[in-house]
Amino acid sequence: MIKGCIKEEDLSAFTDGELSGPKSRRVEEHLVNCLECREKLAEMKASDGLFRSFAEVEPSADFDRSFWKKVRELEDTRGKARWFRLPWGLPRPVLASGFAVLLVFALVFNKEAGQPVEKEEVFMAEHMELLNEFELIQHLDLLEDWETIKDMKENT
């Protein structure tokens, strides 16, 4: 190794053509005079070559069939999901739940709205006879008006 040898990670990047122009030129110049770096570079290129010659596999006979089956399953799932969604993006179950909640509220409030008159209605129903004689009862208090009674007595 001579002084100022290239860092191995730079040599690796040089192999990949990833060094900047000036840095790459420095490496090239260094390689001319450094046998050790040249050997390292040759080793890297050889193992890359080995790697590139690695045998390729062909897709298995069943690969396409099983893939398109998965695609169909995905589309089916998406189709169901689409049915669940209304055009403005609201899921149907959410909408149905909303209606159910509204219905429950309507029933509860309707029931509560009828309750305050219930006692009066019962009272009125129980005293219907008195109401029939309302005119008579209305004038009963006159009899309790002592001034009037006194006047009546004096007149008589």
Add this chain to the structure above:
Amino acid sequence: MQNDSDIQLMLSFRDGDKNAFRELYDKHKKRVINYCFRFCGNRSVAEDMAQETFLRVLKAARRYEPTARFSTWLFKIASNVCLNELRRPRYRNPTESLEEEREDGKEGFREAVTSDTDRDFAFNEMDSVVRKALGALPDKQRAALLLRIDGEFSYREIGEQIHCSENHVKILIYRARQQLKETLALVKGESI
């Protein structure tokens, strides 16, 4: 980048042309299978990974925007699938040696290297040695090296694909090469 014919196909698919997706699938499936195969060392797992990659492409089509080469995007998805898959417990057995067999019979990279693939295909001895050496690399180093040597992606593209900086990619690839060299020497020595 807009001239990339694959991008045009993907945009057509995004706009509803199903044949465009079929064309992309036919064009890239072998490359993706081989990437996954080199990544995991098991053909059936690799095919599952490749199918998952294309299914993700299909799912992501509506949101697709051409911000990089189509192949960069495709192999980013494939790398995510591979890295996630190998994080699952069934593939995790870091203390195991290259030659050991697992008692539970489940196959990880190392077993697959010596069983499934050799059983199914007549790979030559050197392929077997390279597969062993690849299997010994940490997942991210293996991904970076494969994307560089096999996919011929730039460091910047690889950084996008495996979510790290360009400089980190440089280190990953350098370390992968170093370890590959050592493992190759070791495995060659063992096989002699």
